[in-house]
Amino acid sequence: MTATASRVLVLNSGSSSVKYQLLDMADGTRLAAGLVERIGEATSRLTHTPLATGGEVREAEGPIADHESALKAVADELSADGLGLDSPELAAIGHRVVHGGLKFTVPTVIDDAVLKEIERLVPVAPLHNPANITGIRTAQQLRPDLPQVAVFDTAFHTTMPEYAARYAIDVETADAHRIRRYGFHGTSHAYVSRKTAALLGKDPSEVNVIVLHLGNGASASAVAGGRCVETSMGLTPLEGLVMGTRSGDIDPAVTFHLKRVAGMSADETDELLNKKSGLVGLCGDNDMREIRRRIDAGDARAQLAFDIYIHRLKKYIGAYCAVLGRVDAVAFTAGVGENAAPVREAAIAGLEEMGLAVDASLNAVRSGEPRLISPEYARVAVAVVPTDEELEIAQQTYALVSA
Known part of the structure; x- marks a missing residue:
């Protein structure tokens, strides 16, 4: 990361969508935001909002075959605003990952071992983790030199005591198959609980x-x-x-x-x-x-x-x-x-x-x-x-x- 790099691109990759925001963490400014919907369909749509310039929302419809194509389309939209992924001001890409199990309790720089563990958790998050993994791999291809960080929905809830997290089933079976309460929406619960305290x-x-x-x-x-x-x-x-x-x-x-x-x-x-x-x-x-x-x-x-x-x-x-x-x-x-x-x-x-x-x-x-x-x-x-x-x-x- 260069000394001037203060921008973070946030990616939330769903099974057929990618939500994104580009923020400058020097002052918390949102520079751009958007959504790619219906990936893999003939009616795919990209909606891009150039917040930094205050320009009009841009919409494009047409087939977007896969997440790689979707992220490349996002990169093109950002480049059109002078905010391309090749910018030296981009410090990292942050990825929402739904399930981190018990292993990931904090944001984590993604390497091969981390990605393998996220893949290992697919059986307990079959609707979410595969899409998150696809987004990570595509972003790595686009910017292999840039830190990719996973922020886990489950992390905030790992502070639950065992008596709240465990189900009342046979312990050996539960442990063998990682059956317990993990919780989700953790980034939202963390943010809102802090903001509520500030409000008080x-x-x-x-x-x-x-x-x-x-x-x-x-x-x-x-x-x-x-x-x-x-x-x-x-x-x-x-x-x-x-x-x-x-x-x-x-x-x-x-x-x-x-x-x-x-x-x-x-x-x-x-x-x-x-x-x-x-x-x-x-x-x-x-x-x-x-x-x-x-x-x-x-x-x-x-x-x-x-x-x-x-x-x-x-x-x-x-x-x-x-x-x-x-x-x-x-x-x-x-x-x-x-x-x-x-x-x-x-x-x-x-x-x-x-x-x-x-x-x-x-x-x-x-x-x-x-x-x-x-x-x-x-x-x-x-x-x-x-x-x-x-x-x-x-x-x-x-x-x-x-x-």
């Missing part, structure tokens, strides 16, 4: 926070003094809250029952629980805005889906109050958490005896800034804190390569 004017070590990351994927965490002590997702991102297409918590015997009475294979059950359940399974929609529109129109099925979603959310808030003992704040974040006022209101309603309340006028405000939505008298603060996983990844990446 306190150091993270002084604050106990329940973070509710509510997007199409959803998870909760209990953070005590800056350290995760419990989280809702488990071995995979399927456990926990009701999500857009995932069931969340379910009696494991349901899978045996479906095999016995419906003849469903493991893959079919996996498809059901991950892609055809949650809100979409309950009412046919996984967009909370559409669900609320249907509720307002008197749709009973949408109302039931919403009620189930909120009921599960309340259960986790209550459970994590018990785990933490003292709660200073509950923070809502991610797409639904930041934008769906009815979800926040319903999730907190009835919890006044626990010190929780929402001010209706504050809750109705739409803002991109961290803010409190609880009345002054509330014993526990309720906050809306926009997450910024890309900034968190960039900060962790830059701190590592500049140390």
Whole structure:
């Protein structure tokens, strides 16, 4: 890394998409951002936003065959803005990696051994780690001289005590197959818990926070003094809250029952629980805005889906109050958490005896800034804190390569 290198390119490679941001860590400025969608299809689309110049958003449609082609297209867009990957100001490329197991508890410079371990974890993250690996390998080909850093979704949750992380199954079987609660959305939970402490004017070590990351994927965490002590997702991102297409918590015997009475294979059950359940399974929609529109129109099925979603959310808030003992704040974040006022209101309603309340006028405000939505008298603060996983990844990446 040169003395002047302060830029970090953040890549989030999905199975058919690449999200990216280029940031200058000298001052935290976002220089560019974009998304490549539907990789491998004839209708691929690249959307690029040149933030440094304030120029117009550029969109291009057409076939993008694979991740290598996608990243080369991203590199071309950045070059058009004078921000090419060959710039000496680029310090590193930071990669979101979903599953790091127990081995990776901090951001890690990627070498062959690290990549091999990420590959070894594919069986416990079959939907995510393969895409992350593809993004890493492609970036290595484009800039083999540049540090590539993995920032793991699971890392923040590795501070959970064993009694929270272990499932109550045979220990030898669990250890042999790495079965335990790992948790996900860790970069978001880390970022939001720190931002919530700052909103309260306190150091993270002084604050106990329940973070509710509510997007199409959803998870909760209990953070005590800056350290995760419990989280809702488990071995995979399927456990926990009701999500857009995932069931969340379910009696494991349901899978045996479906095999016995419906003849469903493991893959079919996996498809059901991950892609055809949650809100979409309950009412046919996984967009909370559409669900609320249907509720307002008197749709009973949408109302039931919403009620189930909120009921599960309340259960986790209550459970994590018990785990933490003292709660200073509950923070809502991610797409639904930041934008769906009815979800926040319903999730907190009835919890006044626990010190929780929402001010209706504050809750109705739409803002991109961290803010409190609880009345002054509330014993526990309720906050809306926009997450910024890309900034968190960039900060962790830059701190590592500049140390």
